[in-house]
Amino acid sequence: MTDLNHVVLIGRLTQDLGADERSFGYATNGQARANVSIAVNRSKKNGDQWVEETYFFNITIWGKTAENLKPYLTKGKQICVEGHLKQDRWEKDGQKQSRISIVADNVQLLGGKSDGNSDGTGYGQQGGSYAPPKQNFTPKSQPQQQSFDTGADNFPEDIPF
Helix, strand or coil: CCCCCCEEEEEEECCCCCCCCCCEEECCCCCEEEEEEEEEEEEEEECCEEEEEEEEEEEEEEHHHHHHHHHHCCCCCEEEEEEEEEEEEEEECCEEEEEEEEEEEEEEECCCHHHCCCCCCCCCHHHCCCCCCCCCCCCCCCCCCCCCCCCCCCCCCCCCC
16 A cells, blocks of 8 residues: 655745745756745734744755746745655764655646736736737527416526526
8 A cells, every 4th residue: 555645835935036045946857947945924823822833844846847937936926836755864973863844746837916916917027918819709690589388377488407
């Protein structure tokens, strides 16, 4: 039986992607790698008060996804990350070290005008604005109305299902 290792988080980026040289680069095989950190807020009740807790998670995004998202991953941007946990282990100065991070399988940009973007796309100035084309739908021919003998004179013709 296979075990399950699946994570879904929604949070806000703690810094711009590319702010330092470790956040974006290419592996020796040429594959793009983006390292980001998100803050995830959680409210919990402590006695009679609600208390905000913030957790920080490190996320690695690989390949074309990392390249395509690079201009849009800016500090404060809300994203949804779906992926799996990865544990790195090493030894430093005789002490065993360990770190758990998230490897992203899917990343979605969230938000819109509330993120401070004037275009409403949620992608910042680089994304440009997008409006779906307006479609004027006019049927070529009107369907013929059929009347049915229901046996009751006050039966409504518009049935709501």
